[in-house]
Amino acid sequence: MTPQLPPGSMRGENRLKLGLFGLNCSGGLTMTKAPERWDPSWANNLTAARLADEAGLEFVLPIARWLGYRGETDTEGTSFETLTWASGILAATEGISAFGTVHVGLINPVFAAKQLVTAHHIGGGRLGLNVVSGWNEGEYGMFDVPMLEHDERYAYTEEWVTIAQRIWAEEEPFDFDGRYFRLKGVLSKPKPLGDKRPMLMSAGSSPAGRDFAVRNADCLFMAIVDLEKVAGEVAALRAATSRRIGCYGSGHLLTRPTAAEAADYYHYIVHENGDWEGAEHIVAIRTQGNRSIPAERILELKERHMAGIGSFPLVGSYDEVADTLWKLSEAGIDGMAIGLVNYIDEFPTLRDEILPRLERLGLRVPHTATSA
Template identity: 45%
Template sequence: MPDQTTNPLANPEGFKLGVFAANADGGLAITTVPERWRASWADNVAAAQIADRAGLDFFLPIARWQGFGGETRAREHSFETFTWAAALAALTERIAVFSTVHVPLVHPVYAAKALATVDHVSGGRAGLNIVCGWNPAEFAMFGATPDERGYERAAEWIRIIERAYTEDAPFDFDGAYYNLKGVVSRPASIQTPRPMTMNAAFGPPGRDFAAQHCDMLFSTFSDIADGARHVADISARADAAGRDVGIHTVCHVVCRDSADEAREAYDRYALHEADHDAVANHMAGKKQFSKSHDEDAYTRYAQRFAGGAGTYPLVGTPDMIAADIARIAAEGYRGTALSFLDYTAELPHFCEHVLPLLKEAGLR
């Protein structure tokens, strides 16, 4: 087993909870309401420290280089994630802090050095979200195009990083995607053979990659009752690779004192006052290039893309949300990343009212 015991996610006990996408304008919501998340640096620090003090397990960014247009120019404003993670690591105490990287756009030797830096700043709490990328417009900014065999490149990429940390002397690497001479990267990460890794994948190539190279895999579902099917598929791939992979999902949260208040708030920001042009751009790109959701999700659940990038909605009272999280755990998921319309305004309410219910249920 790798030595990652400094990372809070290494503790197998309890259902893991994290905060997702706070580094980007809007978070995962695509809406015009005035209270939408603006993702200032001060906002990010405040949200990370709220999550840290409450005992949440991880803080996970998205990697965005270009937004989705519309009235809000959705997600055009976002922080680069290695720098973001290192800074937040210095301002938190126990929460795991991830970086998210598009493999084709970041050289593995640079990534090894940057990731090790975050791991040392955090005292061994760094994590790496490995993304192959799906947005051709973003890749064009770098003079690149998405690779249909991107996970083959990613396998070489992560092997180079692991070898850079574990080999005693400089090494050469001769692969299909990288031809490198005299590779060395010191200091190595505190976690061995590397910091904890994750991938978000829905299709077979991504799931096979995660089964072979990642500690965590994030996957979506349209209905909670359908979650076990995805867990079984991913678990079978991990078993075939002789590895244990923690299967997680992603949800967006609207938690209010009454169910009617929660539904009204959700409909307001994600339906009536959604940034409809940006939502359409986002959904079209995801449907054509990402393959990250069930095919019918784009027509059946359009509100979810405005509310939280197509993730599952946890909308209701604390009791309702705790019950839904318990159902997700019962399907076999080990945790979920959460997004909010306004993290600093809504995360404290979630932590105060939902976390105790999860503890009573034996999930925390």
């Protein structure tokens, strides 16, 4: 019998689903020297996840990171491995979904499929899998694993996912003779809880990444750069497939009661306390030394990475942030993964100010109304 997932899950009824993003890493999504920056101790992760669970958020999403971004803060240089992290979070919560983020080039699919099923059972079916094809050569060098050409990484990932799904579904041993894997007599038990496999997420933003997501993922995390272009991008994605694929984005929340206070807070986090050295390093990796990018664009990228590791800015008053989220929903976005400067200290603002505004806008229902 397939278990009924609780209301806080990714399959819940809220029009705009919300989650916390990056709390397993030092600094979270923010490259700042501000003293309140995020400390990813296990106690803090557990507290933040329980706050999100109690408030009715749908998910927590970790970042798979092996090397930090240097600079004065070495943001994300300290991190928990995501599958064991997700297992611990799931064991300590009741309704929220937790994702494991996996670099598929660094782990065998047979081993990973077993790990994922274990976490799926621990969480009563609330585990999801964020599939990452890889982009950071330095991290792959730590494992002595060669980085494949960009589009080929997605071919590898598709083979990896195909194997994992067969492991979860098939009751008899099978052989697999592919381009990257040649496996014999593959069989693994138990199967996912209730015969419902983990939800699959992908965050590929290139044409090859989008094509992979259209064929394989339940939801795609899109790189949102320009709010005005989101509706067209979502429409193009959904026109490419006959099945329903969820469209999600990630954003960093820097909000205060008024726009002026929010601007002052942003200036404090980024301009007064930003880790410019770390931002220089991450932008160099992201742009791969492309010298044709205008200087003003490079400066914008550095600021955006200090504020939120390149995610979409949710910066402004409480009303402005709620309005931005409404516009994203109207453009077709199904949910947002949100980074906070401090996931515990800032969470009451999200819970007590932003969520009620989203409820009044018809994007979410009060959690107490669905948690019976």
